[in-house]
Amino acid sequence: MIGEGAAPPPGDLLVQAVEGMDRPLFVLDEEWRFAYVNPAGAAVLRRDVAGLTGRVVWEEFPDAAGSAFEDVLRQVRVTGAPGTAEALYAPLDSWFRADAFLTPAGLVVTYDDVTGRRRVEEEAAAAIAAREQAAAAAAAAAEAEAAGRHLVLLADVSEAMTASTDVDEAVARFAGLVVPLLADWCLVSVVDPDGTRRDVGRAHSDPSMVEAMHRYADLRVRTNRPTAPVPTALASGRPVVIPHLTDDDVVAMTADEASRAALAPLRVSAVATFPLLARGELFGAFTLVNGSERGPHTETELRTAEIASRRAALALDNARLAGAAQRMAQRLQRSLLSPPVQPDHLQLAVRYRSATRGVAIGGDWYDAFLQPDGDTVLVIGDVMGHDIEAAAAMGQVKTLVRGIAFDRLEEPAGVLRRVDHALVGLAVPAMATALVCRVEQDAADHGAGLRRLRWSSAGHPDPMMLLPDGTVQDLSAPVGPPLGIGWRGPRADGRVAVPEGATLLLFTDGLFERRGSSLDEGRDQVRTLLAAVAGLSLEALCDRLLTAMVGEGAEDDVAVLAVRAHPTSGERPAEVGPEVLPGGRT
Secondary structure (H helix, E strand, C coil), X not given: CCCCCCCCCHHHHHHHHHHCCCCCXXXXXXXXXXXXXXXXXXXXXXXXXXXXXXXXXXXXXXXXXXXXXXXXXXXXXXXXXXXXXXXXXXXXXXXXXXXXXXXXXXXXXEEEECHHHHHHHHHHHHHHHHHHHHHHHHHHHHHHHHHHHHHHHHHHHHHHHHCCCCHHHHHHHHHHHHCXXXXXXXXXXEECCCCCEEEEEEEECCHHHHHHHHHHHHHHHXXXXXXXXXXXXHHHCCCEEECCCCHHHHHHHECCHHXXXXXXXXXXXXXXXXXXXXXXXXXXXXXXXXXXXXXXXXXXXXXXXXXXXXXXXXXXXXXXXXXXXXXXHHHHHHHHCCCCCECCCEEEEEEXXXXXXCCCCCCEEEEEEEXXXXXXXXXXXXXXXXXXXXXXXXXXXXXXXXXXXXXXXXXXXXXXXXXXXXXXXXXXXXXXXXXXXXXXXXXXHHHHCEXXXXXXXXXXXXXXXXXXXXXXXXXXXXXXXXXXXXXXXXXXXXXEXXXXXXXXXXXXXXXXXXXXCCXXXXXXXXXXXXXXXXXXXHHHHHHHHHHHHCCCCCCCCEEEEEEEECCCXXXXXXXXXXXXXXXXXX
């Protein structure tokens, strides 16, 4: 028996110490019953000490069974080594950390509610994950934006280079498009059909360096060694990429100090050259150059550049083919639509506009020539169609009209009748409208300052006459059917006096025929416009007429033949040009 004032036994001191601990603790016996629970431990578990003592832990806390806590407690009991577990206990919606160790008194478990710490850690982890996700999203967005810009560039290359049939213009556009997206600056070389290489396309992202770029580009073609990127790419047909340009590379590229000195201010760090190859033919090469700050070209830039090179080469090939077609059409046009005669005191002006884009000729035509008796024949016509086939048919019809009108000094109606029969008899595959006019003047008319116009129409729009006072007359006469059907019925002529200073206007229906408008409305517009430009010279009148009526895009082929009757007294006015007669006589 312990006397009064004596110190309590050591076991009691230990119990007192554990009872006063802030850290939760309990002891489990061999049958997993609570042998002891301190007050802090019972409070954390939201129970009381008496209610837990003697109870089986797995029965009181069934959700702990099968959890990490049971695993560690059983492991400690088997091995005797201390163990730790940390997990969520769902019924209490709390995270606990449990430390267990085996003693002779039982399995001692201390534990802490670490929910606050875990939530802080989870929030920190979530914040880090959110930042990483945002960074990844930003990187993906930047990559998608870059890919989008590259796709837009490729579309722009195709569109810009197919918008012109001029090779130099197309190449210049190409250089301007790829800078600065693919490189700091760019030079595009073109190889002409004779093998001559020209550096045509040039563009730099820094305006202050443009002059330096031009100085080097002016020297590059004649100073490039065979080992330079462009000659190498042209010889092999493959790209040449130099990601880090060295002094040795510069020496291998350039043949003289002048070109090296011109290159130095540009501070080149990387070069990539791509051949312009299409349908097995090399058209040139384009070179992407970066300065020291930009560094090597990226894989994406090189991949886009290679695709752009193929598109540019194909566009250049198409431009050359289109240019050749245009030149052929122009030669055909010059042969079929020859300049009109300029007889006596008559001034003639002609205009032609094709509706077929890229081809400068179609089925419309004009003609003016002298008959053996000195009269002037004016012809304007329209063969169905708007292409080269229509132009070829037109050439046959025009030749028949010219030959028959020159050989047979007949009235216009008789000419049209013979031409119609010839077309059918010769099986010419064409149908056409035509207007044949003859400007006549006998001695009496010459003295009176008059000329007379005789005309006949085969389905063609009536001509107009602009009088010196600004009045516009429609020259109407019976209209016969078009040529090419073998019409054997009558054809009629119209006749009218042409005073000095008057202007005759012959035209095809492409001048005034428009979708959505009636033919009468179109002719009224021509008539009004003609009256408004009465004071202009003949050439200016024709230009104004086409600009106002047709603009930049013709819906149909358009041909115009205008004749101004200048006074016969005195000399031919100097401002209208010299007299031009058959055989080159003036």
